[in-house]
Each structure stands twice: as structure tokens, then as C-alpha cells.
Amino acid sequence: MKISFKWLNDHIDLSDYKSRPGELAQLLTASGLEVENIEDPGEAFKHVVVGQIMKLEKHPNADRLTVCQVDAGEGSLRQIVCGAKNHKQGDKVVVTLPGAVLPGNFAIKKSKIRDVESLGMLASESELGLKKESEGIMILPPDAPVGEPFARYYGLDDVTFEINVTPNRADCLSHLGVARELATLLDRPLKTKKPEVKVSSGLSTKQTIGLEVKDEKLCSRYAGRLVRSVKVGPSPEWLKRRLETVGLNSINNVVDVTNFIMVDRGQPLHAFDLKTLAGPKIIVAPAEANEKFKTLDGTDIVLKGDELTIRDAEKAVCIAGVIGGVNSGVTEATTDLFIESAHFAMDSVRRTSRRHGLQTDSAYRFSRGTDESGVVDALEHAVSLIQQVAGGEVAADWWDLRAPVVEREPIRVSTEFVGQKLGLKVDPEDLKKWLHRLNCQVEVLEKGVFSVRPPAYRVDLEQDVDFVEEYGRLNGYNHIPENLPVVGGEPLAHDKQYLFEQRMAELARISGMLQCVNYGFLSGQYQEETLGSAEAYKAAGLDMDSKPVRIKNALSSDLDTMRVSLVPGLLKNLLHNVRHGSEFGRFFEIGQIFGHGDDGYEQKPRMGVVAWGLRRDLWTQPKSQSQIFFDLKGRVQLMLDKLLIQAVQWKEWVNPPSLLHPAQAAILVCEGRPVGYVATIHPQWSVAQKIRVPVAVGELDLVALGRGQPRSVKFKPVSKFPAVERDLALVLPKDIRAQDVAVEIKKAGGALLQSIEVFDVFEGGEIPESHRSVAYRMVFQDSAGTLTDDQMAKLHQHIVSSVSKKFPLKVR
């Protein structure tokens, strides 16, 4: 909200702060009214003054230039060379002195123009930034006072503060409100000004138009007064300028007055064209269901029926507290006015304004809470000002229907409590002093304990703790000391799932992957198209909502749906990187996915992984594109090993989702339960995305993986006897999986076989068609003794014969 310094001075004398508005801003900020910005248009016109051309001569060396002797109020004349043609001797002009910096960073300096000294510049309106284009220099009226700073002369010296008023301080949404706050802080009186109204004794509001308030809950006070025979027209300059300073447009004198009073006193008003109202009375009542309404600014809306409206005998003429109707607004032709000043319920105005997207200054103030006690005051000020700027006769009486006032209970405030909560020693007298300055009624209950009645406009002061804050902020938060608290009791344990996610992130880093963070929502269409059938992921143990949770008021269709998988986000990251030239990446993300659940919605922790590009360097040459699958699988396997998960199986995924390569997809089964997958991306995805590098993706269910975590290491004694390594190369039909043979070898090898791994796979050459050679490296060890050659030969023979019985294979 914009607050004008000059305007504040209508309510409180701040003349001593005129040259230091920054200090005022600091004072307000330190007490809770955060000044976000100070705008001082005068700053731009430093060293710019009103002057008069006392003597004008031709430039000796240039036909187009003149040499002016200018009185800038300095006691002596100043010589300035000027290139304009529209000036003559005696003209009042705008003099920019050396040191001035005009818009566009145009610095004025002492200079010599064709050998003639020039001590400044006579400025044009465009040079001053007042107009986009202008011809010649700016000539001021003859009465412009020589030497006066131009900003002050031109009315540009008003400083405005942009204040961020928190929702609790509705009382500060006006100049009066901010002035009241300053009066408290500076211990100064407010200026009180009784509005002058010339009343026409023959004119009665109540006899001209009736009033009925049908819902006292939504409208606890409604006041209104007639003004007849006004002349609607442009506002006087001062009024226009006032509204401009706070960012409002001038419309006409009557509307401008209602806006002025709102910004001045915080009370929104509405002016009706009396002749448009179908008598005999004004009714404050909810709208009819599906009632059509055209607002002042031409928006057509359909009212639901619970919105409070101001109505005449036939129709709604105003949405209470939000916006008037085009059917009853003030126009150039209006002569008779009904001015409304009322108090509407906060929640009702807020609901209506949000429902219909009508964010007006009036609705903003009503929905934050206005001062019910100031309704008639504001009306009085308004009619007075209307009479001043638009003439007219003001009715002698006015309507003021008010629901019974509920007296607010006084609040018990104890000095000890205030001190304890702030961590300060508080002097009861000091507390009392500030309560008085806040315009509270204070009664001493016992020593240091007060019964406090806050002023009506402070609707936010409801509990004792509110006064803790009042005292704290007014006394200064910087007085609060620092103390590191000691808390009794045993500290709680960290959330287990969180710890597991942290552990997984660490393992993913150990396995060489970079951590990504994506939004929890994305384009629903993109997600669906990318993932393919949600149902298909069930086989991998991943529940995926086929109708993902959608956001009702999404920012855009790009961000309209909650994610059901981390993979679409990671693929987006991949595309970004490949398109920016990073042809290699290993990414992981740990985050929540969302779906509908028993209790409305549910979220599940997942880990997504993606690998793209194969490193080709001095030492590494990839064997095939499909290596990307094994690269990613290897990293996932490392994590599983570190989690001490024993039974891990990688099962071929028959009919995987359309995103994945149908022949290069594996379901990860841990201890008998599918917990996710790793797969090469389907080539059609790569073609569609114009990606040439190989890509593999995977996703893991962190609830399933987290079962029984963290597991602890069980130490196994290290054998004192040497291990023996043996290789075994087998020629197998291609459709026999290496892992299946390994399982048989393990069985046959028994306890002596410590480990087995594939170290070479070979096809072609001497290997028969549709066969391949798979070479296993086995490590044997006996904890009881050294394995002899004889023992080993027998064992090897046993293994070969066992697997030969199971599979059609040959030893190479």
C-alpha cells in the first residue's frame, strides 16, 4: 500500500521528518509496518530550480545558439548557452545546475560551448522526463518563484512509502491508520479536523429513500446520506494529484471523493446515482440464486445467491463491499447521490470477491476488517468533501442502522507474563505507558496487572499474547536478549523413513550419481504420454495411480498434475542436458509420488535413476550401446549390496510399459518382492526426442526397500587359508540366462564356493550359431584348510557334470 508523506501530515505533524523520510521508514519497519520502498520523485530533480532569463544575446560564434544570463535565485546571474528557439528575455525557465543528473543518467556539468562558458542547462520537458517528446525548453508561468527547487514547484516533492501491511493490521490500511501508528510511536497528538457540511434543512435522507438491512450478521452497520444537485465533473488538481500519488486513477469528482476517503480513513464508500434506484427503499440482502449482474467495470457475473448485495425494489445495484453495478453508478449525468458507508463481514466479502475474481480496493479493506465505529465519521467527511468539489445540497439527516454493539471483553495483561514471554524484565509503568499510547483503556487490577480494552479499530488485539507482541515491538525487538534454551526430557528419535531416504541419497552418491530435485507436479499429458500404461508398472512393484491427482488451480497445463513417478522429471532433466551439450550423465532423485488413497490422498517415497551416454576415453571403450543398461544396473546393485539385501534377482520384464525397451528391461526382485526396475529406454522414445546417446532409466520403491533398514553387519570370520580361483567357460544356447547357470553352479559348488561372477561373454567366431560363450570366475575357499588340487579337480568335475545335466552346454 502506498502512503504519501504529505498526506500523513493531514493527520499528524511530521514536518521535522520532511528531510529524513528514511528515518520514518525505519521507525515503521522496526515496529512492524514494513516499508518496502521509499519513492522520492524529488531525488531526480536535485540541483534543478526555477530561474528567469534576465538577458538574452546571440552566441558570438554560433548562429543557432543563444547566451542567457539567468537568475536562479543565487544572488548573481549565471551564464548558460542554450540551443532552443522558444525562449525570450524575461521567461521563467527550468535551470539544471552542474551536479544535476537528469533521467537517462544525463549529468549536467560546467562546460564551454564554442568558447563560451555555460554553467548549466535550460531544460525541456523531455529532458526532465516529464514528457516523451517536447519542442523547445520548458517555459514556466510568470508567477513561478525564482530559485525554488523545481520538484517542489512542480509538486513532485512528495515522498511515498510502499508499506507491506500484514493481514492483522487492517487498521493501517489508510493514512489515518498509519498516522495513528506514528502517533503511538512518536508520542504525538493526531490532528483532528471536524468536517464542514452545509446542510439543507428541507432535504431528508430518510424521507426520500427507505432502508432495510436483512442480514445483520453480514452487515452490522449501514449508513447513508443524500446529496442533491451535484455537478459531476473532473476533480480539482489537488485531488487528482493525491490519488495519483497513491496509484489511483482520477475518474470524476464524486468517485474520487469516495476513493479519497477510503485511502484517507480506511472506510470504503459507495456512491449511487439516486435516480437509477427503484424505490421506495434500499435493501441489504443476499443475492437471488443465479442472479445476473454487470459490474461498474463491465464484467458480467452470475451470483450464486449467498453474496450480500445492496438492492433496490427490483434488482441488485451493488455487491456489498466489493463493487457497484453499472446500473446505478455515478455518471456525468448524475445529479443526486446516495452515499453509502457501511460495515460488512470480512469473511463474506472475501469469499464473494475471490469467488468472482473481483479484487477491488474496497473488498481488500473489508475482507481484512474495517472499523465499524468509524462508519458515520467517514460518511460525514465524504459528503463534506463532495460538497466542496462538486457542490450540491446535503440532507440534514442520514440513515445509520446498526446491530447491537457487542462490547469486547477486557483482556487481563500481566507485566510478569509479558516479561516471561519476551525474556525481558518489564517495568509495569512502561507497559502501562505503551498501552495508553495505543489508545487502550487501562485499569489496574493489582500491582503490574492490567485490565485492557483496546480501541475499536484494533480488531487484532484479542488475547494477552497480543499485548506481549505490542509491548515487544514498541519497546523494540532489539532489546530481546539471546538465550540458548535447555529442554528437559530425552530427545526424540529422527523419523525413520527420512533417515532411510538420506541413506539412499548417500548410496546413490557413492555409486556416482548426481542428485536432482524436480517439482512434485508436472504436465499431466506429458506424464501420461511418457510413462505409458500405469497398470504395467505393477509388475515391477510400483503402484501408479492411473488417474493422477490434479491441481484445481494450476499455474498452467505444464504444472497441473501430481507426479506418479520420478522418471518423467528425470527424462526432462536428461533432455535439457543433452540439448545443452552434456552427452553423459548419471542422475538420481529421491522424492515423493502421489496418488489417491484410502484417506483421500497418499504419497510414497521413490528413487528414480537415469543414465545416458557411455564414456569413451583413453582407457574405456564401450562394448555396445546396451551397456547403458548394465551401467545403471551396476550402480543400483551397489546400493543394494550396501543395504545388505541378500536375495537380489534381476528378472526379465516381459511386456514392459511402452516407455521401456521390450527386450532390455529388468524387474528388480529383492527378497522375493518386486521393488522396482531398471531398463533401457525404448528406441522410439529416443527417436521422438532426437536423442542419439543410449539411455537407461529405473525407479525404486523406497518403502519396500526400506523394510528392516538399517541392517547391521554380521561379522564373518576371515579364512586363514588361501582362496583358489577357477575359470569356467561354457558354450550355451543364447536363451539360457547366465544367472540361471550361475545359480546351478552355486548349488553344485556348495559352501566352498565363495563367489561367482561372469567375466566374459563371447559370440561368433568358433561359437555355433545362436549360442554364446559365458565365462564364469569362481572363488573357492575352505575355512578348515587349504584346498588341494585333487579336491579342486573333483569339485570342478562335479560342477561341470551338475550344470551339464541341467543345461545343454559344452565346456570350452
Add this chain to the structure above:
Amino acid sequence: MVPSSLIENLNERLTQALNQLQGARNVQELYDVKVAFAGKNGFLSEMMREMGKLPKEQKPVFGKEVNRVKTQFEQKYEAREAELRQQELAEKVQRERIDVSLPGPKVISGSKHPIYLVMDEVLSILSRLGYAVRTGPQIEKDWYNFEALNIPPDHPSRDMQDTFYIDDHHVLRTHTSPVQIHALLADKPPLRVVAPGAVFRCDSDISHSPNFHQIEGLLVDHKVSMADLRGTVSYLARELFGSSVKVRFRPSFFPFTEPSAEFDCTCPVCGGKGCSMCKQSGWIEIGGSGLVNPRVFEAVKMDPKVWQGFAFGFGVERMAIIKYGIDDIRLFYENDVRFLKQFDL
């Protein structure tokens, strides 16, 4: 007497052979000399055969001479062989010279996202103060996100947070504060908990991301003051940004705390002198805080006469921006390798 010519010849040939040994350029040449001189069909064997032709009494004498020559030859041979092998090894290692400037095989390590770097650091600091991590749902019930936190429906304080709605009763949590409510309902006071996590607001521009992260701390005990709060956030700021950092409180408003304060710290970039990070003010806004509003305790059926508390929270991205000098919040979510790699710590 053994004919002197024979002895001379023997000596002569020895000298010759020794010279040949000396002249051999490699082990093979050396060996060739050995074969020619001391091999089965070599000179010495020939001499032994010659010896057979000598009269009986001359045999031992000549034999002795041959043996002497043989020994001398062998000594020389061995010495020379060792010398040559040494030389060959020296040459070999010279041939094995590598370009040490070539790179080694690349070992690629992973990295922590800067959001998590900051989050984990804050959690570790607060862990030392006894705070336990708590989490909560990101699709949150209106009651937890708003009502229990003293933000009734249609209340102006709802305007403080632009909310994403899922349906009439569920929102994407706009802050981590609903975790306060979950903790108050689940854990027994006195308690200290910290809630890190993603939050959402429908707001998007250079400095606002519709999805961002917060960390929130909550302490509940019988007597808790603003001084306790200030001491705690000051300690946190010093641990995070350095021991010279100072913290100030500014009055503010949050419906779930009363009194409420925003807290700033002296700009860690310029030390409070004024720079572009702190917009020349010397202070950087960190987060919001306050004493738990009694209405929050009432909402979870705790007696506000018995329990007091404080809460504080701040944006994680904002901390990372300050700590690492990141200039655009969107970078956090682009996940550009060139960005992420910089946090490969």
C-alpha cells in the same frame, strides 16, 4: 714342460675372449662368446682335447692352466653379464617412459543437490540441539495447513499464501508448519522437532518457484520466551554462516505465532557493509519465527496455560542462494549437469 706356445695361445685366447666379453653389447652376444670359448664345442673344450695329446706329466700342469683360464673367463662372464643385464634393465625402463600428463581413468563421483546440502547442514546443526526430524504429507488437509494453525476459512491471512487446491478439503501444503500440528498430536511434550521438505505456492517468477523447500523448527516446553527463540536462531545463523554473523528480529505477523518476528542476519557476503546480495542494507532476510500462538495449542487440545513454544522456519533455496551466491532460483530445478557438478563435494 708344456710347450710355451700352448700356454701362450691359452693366455692369448683368454685375453681375446675377455676383450670379447667386454665388447659384447648384450646378453646374447655375451652368450655367443661364452659358447665359442667355454661351450661344449668351444675353445676350452678343444684345449681339453689337446691336453689328451700331451705327455702324462704335462697333463696336470696344462689342466691347471686351462682351469685357471676357465675360472677367469667365467668370473669375467658373470660380472659382465650382471653389468649387461643391469644396462638392459636401465634401457628397458627408459623405453617404458610414459607421458605422466595423460589423465587417469575417470572416477566419477556423485553429488548432493544444493537444496539437500543446505537442508542436511541445518538438520545436523539442529540435531546437535536435540531436534528430531519429522515429516508430513505434501498433499495436506486444509485443517492441518490452515485451520489448526489459526488460519480460519475466508480469513485474510489466507491471502499471505497463494494456495494450490486439490479439492475443497485438500491443498498442496503451503509451508512446513502443518508438520508442527502432526508433531504436537503425535509426540509427547516437551519436544524439539525439525521439519524439512517441499512446499508449494502458486507464484512463479525469477525469485519465486511454485515448488520450493522449507525447514521449520518447533520447541515446546513449559516456559519458552522470545529470548530462547532469538538465542536459537542466532546459534543456527552463526553455525551456518560464520561466527561473526549477528541476528536481528523485526516484528511481523504469522497467524500461528504471537508474538511474531522475521529474522535477518548480517549479510554473510559483505559482513554487513552493504553489497548487491543484501541490497546495500547490510542485512539479509532469513525467515519467520515467533512464539506458538495459544490458539494452536487449543487446536490440538493442549493447554496453553501449561505449554509454551517457539517455531521458526525459512526457505532452503534462499539459504542456498545466500550461501553459494546462486543468482536464479530456477537453476535449482533445471538440474543442469554444469550446475550440479559444482556441488560435487
